[in-house]
Amino acid sequence: MASLIGDDEHTAKDDAYVRAMKCRKWVVVSSALCVGVFANLFIPQKFSIYVGTVEIAAGTWRGLVSAGLVYTVVQYCLLLTQLAGRYSELLDQRFGIRELEKAVAAQQQQRHLMEEINALENRYNRAESSGNLAAVGIDVAARRSTFSRRIENATNQIEKLQEQIDALPSHSTPTASYKACEVSIDAMRLLLPIIAIIIAAGTIARAL
Known part of the structure; x- marks a missing residue:
């Protein structure tokens, strides 16, 4: 009742x-x-x-x-x-399978951002060393600032992803x-x- x-x-x-x-x-x-x-x-x-x-x-x-x-x-x-x-x-x-999937996805995104940072740095260094930036009338300092901001944003995202990964509990896939x-x-x-x-x-x- x-x-x-x-x-x-x-x-x-x-x-x-x-x-x-x-x-x-x-x-x-x-x-x-x-x-x-x-x-x-x-x-x-x-x-x-x-x-x-x-x-x-x-x-x-x-x-x-x-x-x-x-x-x-x-x-x-x-x-x-x-x-x-x-x-x-x-x-x-x-x-904990969902947590494992989240961790894998976060790590993949982290690697992607690291690759993006490396690509940005390489592109900028090649352009600056060859003089292409100045040749086409691009302000080198402004372009350096733009790339620096993009790298900084990517780095901040990586740090946040790492914090999320560290916060996830450790699990092993059950039999x-x-x-x-x-x-x-x-x-x-x-x-x-x-x-x-x-x-x-x-x-x-x-x-x-």
Whole structure:
């Protein structure tokens, strides 16, 4: 019942995997309540409130726990659908593959900028030594300033890329067996509520 009136301890800010893992608890709780009520393991008792004594009928309890189960099952199915669409990406993030790809891309960009700096310096040195800059009326000092700014910008980008690379965590690519074990663990965790749902559905069917 807490699932019907609470926020299920997760919001849209959480990742699909986190939301599904938190929702499974409510699926199991709702299933257990249905089994208890429909198998007559739970017998409603009278209880006192300020205005007198109240007793909720068994049919009302069945309706309440059934509504709770339907709500959690629908929500859990939607969350599993979301998770299925992003699971491969989530595994890559979990294993650090995304970080490795970022590091490789940053290093490639770094090498490209270094090559650009070397090319700029070589072009300028050749032009200046051959006198081509002055021959065509180009201000040598202005051209030197332009090249210097471009080299400085490239150097700053390299420094920033190096900082990003250094900040990335160190990861090694996991083996296929490691990945298989990780997926199996997730499957066991996420399939358990489905077993609880099946048990609850069978109990309800026998009681009707």
